[in-house]
Structure formats: structure tokens, C-alpha cells
Amino acid sequence: MAxxxxxxxxxxxxxxxxTMVVIxxxxxxxxxxxxxxxxxxxxxxxxxxxxxxxxxxxxxxxDYALGTHRSHHHCIAKGVDLNEMMAELxxxxxxxxxxxxxxxxxxxxxxxxxxxxxxxxxxxxxAVGAALSAKVKGNDSVSVVYFGxxxxxxxxxxxxxxxxxxxxxxxxxxxxxxRYAESTPFEYSxxxxxxxxxxxxxAMPGVEADGQSVLEMWEVGKEAIRRARAGEGPTLIExxxxxxxxHFGADDPLNYRxxxxxxxxxxxxxxxxxxxxxxxxxxxxxxxxxxxxxxxGVSVSAATKFADESPFPxxxxxxxxxxxxV
Amino acid sequence: MKPDVLKKQAWKSQGPxxxxxxxxxxxxxxxxxIRQAMREDPTVIVMGEDIAGAPGREEQGFIDxxxxxxxxxxxLIQEFGPERIRDTPISEAGFVGAGVGAAATGLRPLVxxxxxxxxxxxxxxxxxxxxxxxxxxxxxxxxxxxxxTNIGAGANSAAQHSETxxxxxxxxPGLKCVVPSDxxxxxxxxxxxxxxxxxxxxxxxxxxxxxxxxPEVPEEPYEVPIGKANxxxxxxxxxxxxxxxxxxxxxxxxxxxxxxxxSAEVVDLLTVSPxxxxxxxxSVKKTRRIVIVDEDYPRCSFASDVSALxxxxxxxxLDAPPCRVTPPxxxxxxxxxxxxxxxxxxxxxxxxxxxxxx
Numbered sequence: 137m138a139x140x141x142x143x144x145x146x147x148x149x150x151x152x153x154x155t156m157v158v159i160x161x162x163x164x165x166x167x168x169x170x171x172x173x174x175x176x177x178x179x180x181x182x183x184x185x186x187x188x189x190x191x192x193x194x195x196x197x198x199d200y201a202l203g204t205h206r207s208h209h210h211c212i213a214k215g216v217d218l219n220e221m222m223a224e225l226x227x228x229x230x231x232x233x234x235x236x237x238x239x240x241x242x243x244x245x246x247x248x249x250x251x252x253x254x255x256x257x258x259x260x261x262x263a264v265g266a267a268l269s270a271k272v273k274g275n276d277s278v279s280v281v282y283f284g285x286x287x288x289x290x291x292x293x294x295x296x297x298x299x300x301x302x303x304x305x306x307x308x309x310x311x312x313x314x315r316y317a318e319s320t321p322f323e324y325s326x327x328x329x330x331x332x333x334x335x336x337x338x339a340m341p342g343v344e345a346d347g348q349s350v351l352e353m354w355e356v357g358k359e360a361i362r363r364a365r366a367g368e369g370p371t372l373i374e375x376x377x378x379x380x381x382x383h384f385g386a387d388d389p390l391n392y393r394x395x396x397x398x399x400x401x402x403x404x405x406x407x408x409x410x411x412x413x414x415x416x417x418x419x420x421x422x423x424x425x426x427x428x429x430x431x432x433g434v435s436v437s438a439a440t441k442f443a444d445e446s447p448f449p450x451x452x453x454x455x456x457x458x459x460x461x462v
Numbered sequence: 463m464k465p466d467v468l469k470k471q472a473w474k475s476q477g478p479x480x481x482x483x484x485x486x487x488x489x490x491x492x493x494x495x496i497r498q499a500m501r502e503d504p505t506v507i508v509m510g511e512d513i514a515g516a517p518g519r520e521e522q523g524f525i526d527x528x529x530x531x532x533x534x535x536x537x538l539i540q541e542f543g544p545e546r547i548r549d550t551p552i553s554e555a556g557f558v559g560a561g562v563g564a565a566a567t568g569l570r571p572l573v574x575x576x577x578x579x580x581x582x583x584x585x586x587x588x589x590x591x592x593x594x595x596x597x598x599x600x601x602x603x604x605x606x607x608x609x610x611t612n613i614g615a616g617a618n619s620a621a622q623h624s625e626t627x628x629x630x631x632x633x634x635p636g637l638k639c640v641v642p643s644d645x646x647x648x649x650x651x652x653x654x655x656x657x658x659x660x661x662x663x664x665x666x667x668x669x670x671x672x673x674x675x676x677p678e679v680p681e682e683p684y685e686v687p688i689g690k691a692n693x694x695x696x697x698x699x700x701x702x703x704x705x706x707x708x709x710x711x712x713x714x715x716x717x718x719x720x721x722x723x724x725s726a727e728v729v730d731l732l733t734v735s736p737x738x739x740x741x742x743x744x745s746v747k748k749t750r751r752i753v754i755v756d757e758d759y760p761r762c763s764f765a766s767d768v769s770a771l772x773x774x775x776x777x778x779x780l781d782a783p784p785c786r787v788t789p790p791x792x793x794x795x796x797x798x799x800x801x802x803x804x805x806x807x808x809x810x811x812x813x814x815x816x817x818x819x820x
Contacts, residue, residue, distance in 0.1 A: 175618060175798075176617060176618035176619075176798075177618070227618075227796055227797030227798050227799060227800070228797070233796075235795070235796060235797035235799070235800065236620075236621075236793075236795050236796055236797065236800070237620055237621070237796055238618070238619075238620045238796030238797070239620075239796075240619075240620055240622070240623075241620055241621070241622075241796070253622075254619075254620065254622040254623055255579065255580060255582070255583065255622055256552045257552070257583070258582075258583070286551070286552040287552060289551035289552055289553045289556070290552060290553055290554075290555075290583070291553070291555050291556070292583075317511070317512075317551065317552050318511065318512045318515070318528065318531075319512050319515035319516050319527040319528045320511065320512055320515070320516075320517055320549055320551070320552075321516065321517070321518060321519060323518065324517045324518035324519075324549070325517075325550075325551035325552075326551070391515070391516065391524065391527035391528070392515055392516035392519065392524050392527035392528075393516075393524075394522070448797060448798075448799030448800075449795075449797055449799055449800055451799075451800070451803055453795075453800060454790060454792055454795060454800050454803045454804060455790045455791070455792045458791065458792050458793065
């Protein structure tokens, strides 16, 4: 019998747990690096770990993922190397992008990470192109694009959904609805107060999911990716989630949202929920989870040390990579 | 006919004019300019992402959570309300296009495009509509739209959030492009731009935001004329031209050159389009040498335009070829080790000036 989220095997559950813990520890460490002035500000993904983790459980290295300005969690869930990611954050030569892209632009084509992107909505049509490439080449790779509730109002999403639908492309549009576009509340900016419903106009399934439940993300991701691989076309998933921190380092979110709201979401923390599920169902022991916590801590510390000790790019790198051939 | 909501908020005289001046930051100067422009003309509205912040949550006690990405519009919503200070969704094509339409039909919108690099999202609205409507419609429709946008490297923000790309817009006839260099010119250019009947784009450099240097800022509204450069300091040996942030670089470079015994004239270009050719030519005919300092990409750029102007129209006066100090033809790097190599520096300007002075 095929897995459902209620009967998930131990290996998948522990992979998801470890991935989310690694993301959280990576973000905590990168915030410390930012506070120390080694990078000037970043967009923390803490709180949103479950969304790409549940989706990525179904992805292979030859599937594509594309992200946003807030994309560290997408990259980690897609398997991008932690050392190279942290080095990129610090602008080092050993970074994923040789220090040229930084926190908002991490890319690793070998892992199918086709790049985070700093322009809201900009990556969505690019994901359609990656899916087109898979279709034309005749393989069953799929393309996942993450974007926020803010990007739901960009024309690029609508044009991309239409194109993906008429061409039946293997795209999974994942809206991480964390309720805020910078300081602008979702209920103000999104007409109809649903992103998922917009799928109807483009003749594709639109699914709303609890983005704080990695099990639910796993479940909806499974069906969307099955559809895509089977050539049945795109799906739009609206994952209801929450970022615990401000839009970026210096932003105090209590200028636009309440403490009660923050408490509500933190009480439904995605890592804690999965931990409780694993323990309640007896899939693993406290000790096993603790050892994964420790392993994650060690990996992130090692990545941070690697980044700190790595060299900066040489001055001549300023003008390399502008063209393939000059 | 004006909507009722605009009539209600018409400016009431605040008393006799004042001739007082004081030090303001760039942000304060811009904020005051917008406030005064809105007071004097009820058709002025402002649109953009998070220009107030927390929209729709006034009743929960949240208002003005951001006041703009760089706080340029802080405090305006309390005076003018959400009808005139309009937070927008992240929909640049939508709200810049709406700015064009509103401008063509009787409002004077000021639209905030957070970073110049985001123009890509709404380029059609700026280049095909804002720039062309007046001409295509036989001069019968005006588009008094003002767009303000952030430019500049130096904030570790990588290639999409750091561009200084006014040359792209200057390429289009129909658009006016201005670049303030300090708080004084910021206030005056904002007032001029909002009052102007053509579409004007104001490029604010990120590194100038906290700056208080330059002349004191008058309390009263005043205009810095669009299309006019300013000779910041006179000199005899070499002309240094700057635009926005690079004007500050030129002023510092001139001070260093003076210690070496050279007298540099600093011309703050202020308007990228239409260019004040006369001031540049007059200066270079006097000094016979020019160093053009610009942070935009060097190819097909404003700096190359100034260089061509001087070469074509002042050739016989020149003692050295025109010299440009710009970034190399590359994109803005993220790494803190590379980014400073992109931006023109005082040292590079002094070195270039010394070279043309040999």
C-alpha cells in the first residue's frame, strides 16, 4: 500500500525532521553572522520550514526548485550543500555562487536549485521554462516554484499559470502564504482572500494546505508531483504558514501584527508538531531525535566555520562570469 | 472635477512664508517636500509598496508601520489619510500603470518603485505609456507622473537591488530623470518633479539617505530646476562631473586635489535627462580637462553621453581626452570583498584627475 502521511515510514519522517531542524539551526547561525556584520541583513525563513520540506520529500536532484528573497529553507530542503550556502552568505569564493549572488540568489544547478530571486514574482515564469525543458526533452522532471502571498498579485504569476496550464507543464506553484508582504497584510492585498482559488481560472487544481504541518505538505505535494510527473499538468498549492521574524533583519513585525498572533503560530510550530507526531506514533524515540538535533547542530557549526575560514573572492572576480565567452 | 475626498483635504495656509533654513537629512528633506507638495495640491497622491505599512489595520492600532522602504513617506498617512497615501500590493505593472492613468486624467501621482532594478516588472508602463502618451496623442494629454526609486551599490544587496540605471530611462525621449545629490537638491527636485507636467523619475541613492551635508534646507517649498546642472565649486584646472552620490565623491576628490595644488571645478549634473549641456561645456572650456564620474554601467550610458558631448562640442578646448570613472562593464557583486571595487571611489577620481592633469 502506498504511503499516506498517516502511515509514513520512519526514514521519511526522520529525514523531514532532520531537514527542518537543520534549516532552523542554519537560520539561527546566519542571523548571528548577520548580527556580527558579516552580511548586511537577510530574510529569515524560520517558521516556514515545513513547506519545502514536505514538498522536497518527493523531489529528485533532477527536479527543479526556484525560490524567492527568503529561500534558505528551499535550498536546504532541495539538498544544497550547507558549507557552500553559508560561504555564499558571507560572500566567500567557496560559496554556491562564488560570493557573487549572496543570500537572495543562492543557486546550485547540480541539485536542481535554479536560484533564489530578489524580485517578487520574477522566478515564476522561469519555473514554467524549466518545466517546458523537461517536457521537450521528454523526461519526467518537475519544476517547483515557491513564492509568497505578495507575489500572488504580480502579473507574472497569472501569465505563468496560464501558460503552464495550456501546455500541461509539470509545474507545482507553491504559494507560501505567510500572511505578510513586508508589512502589508494578506487580507488587504489579496482580493478574494485566497490564492488557491485563483487556480480555478486557469483550469488547474488549487489546494489550500496547512503549511505548519509537514505531513499535510507531504500529502499535497505528493499528489501535485504525481500529477506533474504523469503529464497531467500544473497544480497550485497555497501553504498557510508564518514567518517568525520580521521581513528582514531590522524589521520589527510588532509594528504591524500582534503578539497574540505570533503566539498562536509559535504554539503550532512545525518542528514541534512533527516531533510530537513521531513520538506519539512511536516511530522514533526522544534519544533518536536528540541525536538528529545534535547532528544538525554539528553540520551547521561546521558550515559556519567553513564559511568563516574560506577566502574572499579575488578582485579579478569582479568582471568574470558576465559572459560565457567574450 | 475633483473627488470629494480630495476637496476635504485641500491645503490651508500655514501662515506667512518663512526664510528659515536648517540641517535636515536626505530622508527628512524628501519627506518634507512630499508633505508640502501634498498640502499645496490636493491632486497629489502617493502609491507604493509599504509606503505607510500595515494597511487596513488602523483600527487595530497599527498605522504607518514602515513609512516606506527607506522611510521617505513616514508620517504622511496620519496627515493625508489612506485615500492619498495608498499602500499597494506588490504589483509594479499594476500600480505604475495606474499612476500613468491617474496622471493622464487629472491627478499628480507620486509612485514609489522600491528599487530601480524592479523597473523590469513594469517597464512597459514606463517606456510605452508614460514616456509616449503625450507625443503619440499629439500633445493633447499630459502625464504629470513622478516615480521615485532607489539606486546604488554599497549595501551588500547583490545585483538586483543595487543598480544605478538612470541611463536606461534617459534613453527614452519623453521621460525626465533627476538625481539629487544632497538634502537640499532632494527637496527642491522633488517639488519640481511633482509640479512638472511631464513624467519625471527621481533616483535616490541609498548611501545618501542618512546624509546631512550640503546647503541647509529652507523650510518653505522651493524648486531646484529640472534640466539645470549646478557648479558646486569653481576651479580652474579640471572639471569633475558627478551625479547623485558621485557628486559627493567629486567634492571629496576636489579637496584632495587641492592639497596637491590643483584647482578642481565640481559640476553636479542633477538632471540626467534632459542634460544641461551648456553648463558642462562652459566648465570644460574653462578648465580644458574633464573627469566624468558615474556609478551606472559604462556602456551606452550617461557618462558616455557626457563624454561624447565634450568630444564633439569642445574638442578644440581640450588638453586631454575626456576621462570616465565608472564601474567596469559588470554587474553588482554581493561579496563585501568585491562590491567596493565596483563603486567609483575618491581614490580612483583623484588618480584619473592626476592623469589628465599630466
